[in-house]
Amino acid sequence: MTFKETDHWSLDADHCIAAALIMKKTIPQGGMSARLSILYAPKGPLLDWTNESLRSRVLNDLQAIAKKQSAIFLKVDPDVVLGTGVPSSKEDVIDQHGQAVMSELQRRGWRYSSDQIQFKNTVLIDLSASEDELLRRMKQKTRYNVRLAEKKGVALRIGKQEDLGMLYKMYAETSVRDGFVIRDEGYYRTVWALFMSGAESSMINDQWSAPSAEPLIAEVAGEPVAAIFVFYFAGRAYYVYGMSRAAHREKMPTYLLQWEAMRRAKAKGCTVYDLWGAPEVFDESDSMWGVYRFKEGLGGKVVRTLGAWDFAPNPFWYKLYSEVIPRVLDVMRSRGKAKTKQSLGT
The missing domain is CATH 3.40.630.30 (Gcn5-related N-acetyltransferase (GNAT))
Incomplete structure (x- = not known):
């Protein structure tokens, strides 16, 4: 019970x-x-x-x-x-x-x-800066990949309720490929639909204080190749779910998705974009190391809790x-x- x-x-x-x-x-x-x-x-x-x-x-x-x-x-x-920055680095500050x-x-x-x-630790991006400054704070390779995705014809759109079946399948493919465990389809469809309805209500009432979420979908020639779910609440945006297919990965759709998420969150009045998770141990032995390197490139700050x-x-x-x-x-x-x-x- x-x-x-x-x-x-x-x-x-x-x-x-x-x-x-x-x-x-x-x-x-x-x-x-x-x-x-x-x-x-x-x-x-x-x-x-x-x-x-x-x-x-x-x-x-x-x-x-x-x-x-x-x-x-x-x-x-x-x-x-407890502190900010990677432990024992020059950015390490104890709270x-x-x-x-x-x-x-x-x-x-x-x-x-x-x-x-x-997640005990995370990476936060300060959205109070201008878009030009946000791009400047990214690592050079990350900025390059954002522009590459645009040049390679990656198109973005906001997902709808009818996309949820496709999004779960893509998420399941990602979990099998990357070796992490997910829940059944019914769980995600319920959560996603509930928070997406919050976004629709916020748009109607012009009020973004209520909890909400939206999927951003990247497509190549009309084919969905990657997506993320971004949640919004109390002036913060949260990157909670990410998914992709093996096809067209060389076009770097995930980089363009994150840049668009930052831009949309900023436009909604969010001051922080929480990338939702960082390693507990900051070295290659941690299972989240590869994901962290991707997030690090987006120009955020490590926050340890x-x-x-x-x-x-x-x-x-x-x-x-x-x-x-x-x-x-x-x-x-x-x-x-x-x-x-x-x-x-x-």
């Missing part, structure tokens, strides 16, 4: 000073474990983490909730910045506020999670769960890859 509960902290009925959406999943087994659960506050809790008294109050309450719910653990992964939060979690017995749900931390009221069950769940996930990933291949007829 899964349910969601929202907790908030306020000074009065009209002034929310902190909030957390807590997702709960019970363990589907008999006996004592039927009363156990796991809790997760995605990208939360939300609060001013520099406010020490508020921070202490929220953490106290979250720990109490975990105990009351008989949780194996409560996982949080707020966007608390003292973030370091203080990490130290407090350690003092309280929270553990850095071996199961990171969200706190990542996911677990509060485990019952160390025994937490240790048992931590030892078992990686094996279960490996099996699920293998089955997921096989299912995706089967859906493509490969």
Whole structure:
């Protein structure tokens, strides 16, 4: 069973000073474990983490909730910045506020999670600059590839609801080629359609504050060859899904897609374009290294955050769960890859 509960902290009925959406999943087994659960506050809790008294109050309450719910653990992964730039590089800047939060979690017995749900690090592009300046900040090879795509006849268009089947198939092809696991088609079609309807509503009402998304599709001679989904919320744009086909890759359609995404986000009033993910370890051993090099070329800044931390009221069950769940996930990933291949007829 899964349910969601929202907790908030306020000074009065009209002034929310902190909030957390807590997702709960019970363990589907008999006996004592039927009363156990796991809790997760995605990208939360939300609060001013520099406010020490508020921070202490929220953490106290979250720990109490975990105990009351008989949780194996409560996982949080707020966007608390630990630093910017690649570690040990000349751009490396430590954020003292973030370091203080990490130290407090350690003092309280929270553990850095071996199961990171969200990307701990990302690359952000400052969209406040002019388009000429955004191009100048790109690496030379990236700028060249943007212009090459234009010269080679890559055309772009905004996707529609009727494109979702094609987009899922392209995403599935990408996952098989690059070796990552995706969900079933129904999940993506639901998410994509929901946020695309938000974009349509925003266009009608001339209001871009509501969450929305749009697919950008690159075509060569009318044939879709690559696409990205860009999400918009609260002055930020997020590159969440990317997909491509093997055909016409030499025409560099993905570079033109990213440039158009930046231009559209800027036109919508967004000040930041979040490229959604960077390596946890900044060297070639990290599975995201190749993707990071592509994102790095777009001229963004690495932002390192706190990542996911677990509060485990019952160390025994937490240790048992931590030892078992990686094996279960490996099996699920293998089955997921096989299912995706089967859906493509490969």
